[in-house]
Amino acid sequence: MKHLKLCFIASALLISMLISVPAWAFTTELWKFPETLSLEEAGFKMEVPYDISYKRIEVKVEPLAYEEITPVNDYFVVSAVESMVGNTGTMSKPVRLLFSFTHLDYYRASRLNMNLPVGSFRIGYWDNLEKNWVELPSRVYWNGSTGVVEAEEYIKSGQYALLWSYKPGATLSESNNKIRIMLNLITIKTDVDPYIKEGRTMVPVRFVAENLGARVEWVEAYQRVEIFKGVDSINLWVGNQKAEVNGKSVPLDMAPEIVNGRTFVPLRFIAESLGVKVYWDESIKTVKLSTFL
Incomplete structure (x- = not known):
């Protein structure tokens, strides 16, 4: 009987806790x-x-x-x-x-x-x-x-x-379905809008690289973009679906292209090559980049 009473009290306390602090x-x-x-x-x-x-x-x-x-x-x-x-x-x-x-x-x-x-x-x-x-x-x-x-x-x-x-x-x-980019849940603004091409988010290369702490150089003679961060390097060529990451050839889903004088590159490839996680939140049309792995 005593054990039954203790069980009843314990059950009552547990129910009280569940009610006062919703699960x-x-x-x-x-x-x-x-x-x-x-x-x-x-x-x-x-x-x-x-x-x-x-x-x-x-x-x-x-x-x-x-x-x-x-x-x-x-x-x-x-x-x-x-x-x-x-x-x-x-x-x-x-x-x-x-x-x-x-x-x-x-x-x-x-x-x-x-x-x-x-x-x-x-x-x-x-x-x-x-x-x-x-x-x-x-x-x-x-x-x-x-x-x-x-x-x-x-x-x-x-x-x-x-x-x-x-x-x-x-x-x-405001109702706005433009693509937005966040780094560690902080919105980073571009002077030109990103766009989606064949399911890939394209961004101005200098914007994304510099926000990720990289240095960008443009070699006009070869239409080549060079990106450097620490010991890592990335080379991309306009119109070419192959890139070089640390000297190794890597295929690209989408070739870099020039739009209105700006060089656009596939965001996911650049970010992941620099060790950054990429997530797409369809509900708010936002690319979320995270340096916290």
């Missing part, structure tokens, strides 16, 4: 290293860029139930999370908040009118004093069946949500 919440420390944290139940991700703070910042995020969200006439709340953050004043960069949505979310939010622009989606932060949502500058990615809304924010404690605005004349969120 789908995440707790982490933001600091030096880039990382992506996910709450699939809320369709939420947080991307933390490299070297965000000189001090460790503890962050806990968990999904919000609908009964915990204060209704507001101007907005439809698709999904929401609650964040608890310490040392917010030490952040040197914002994090990237991403909420995903489906065509059914679009259907519900637009009140069955999918002719309304997808730019009515945006991310907001709940202002407890004003008792309303504060809209964050947001960007929408939509492929016709699923989408992602993202915003950058120096995250703080409180509620964040994916919203649909019913405000008359509300400014639409």
Whole structure:
């Protein structure tokens, strides 16, 4: 009987812990290293860029139930999370908040009118004093069946949500499907846009090499690009689907080419030849480069 009672108490404590700390919440420390944290139940991700703070910042995020969200006439709340953050004043960069949505979310939010622009989606932060949502500058990615809304924010404690605005004349969120490049989850901008050719992302060679700490030289007589980093060297020729890496011949999926006076090369080949990992995030049209292997 005594053992049965102890088992009952232990079970009750375990259930209490599971209720008070949801299994789908995440707790982490933001600091030096880039990382992506996910709450699939809320369709939420947080991307933390490299070297965000000189001090460790503890962050806990968990999904919000609908009964915990204060209704507001101007907005439809698709999904929401609650964040608890310490040392917010030490952040040197914002994090990237991403909420995903489906065509059914679009259907519900637009009140069955999918002719309304997808730019009515945006991310907001709940202002407890004003008792309303504060809209964050947001960007929408939509492929016709699923989408992602993202915003950058120096995250703080409180509620964040994916919203649909019913405000008359509300400014639409940016909708942009141009290819973007990130290094350790920090966006790096090019003076000319990358493009995709036959499934390969082509980028201006000087931009990508110099952002990866390499030196670039152009040999006009041979239409050759020479890239140097430490003891490594890469040679590429315009129009030639063969390259040299440290003196060895290597095949290329796509030959370098000159477009509007700029030499474009396949990004994955250059990055991986310089020891950098490459990932393609189709949902936000982004090439993610990582020096953390």
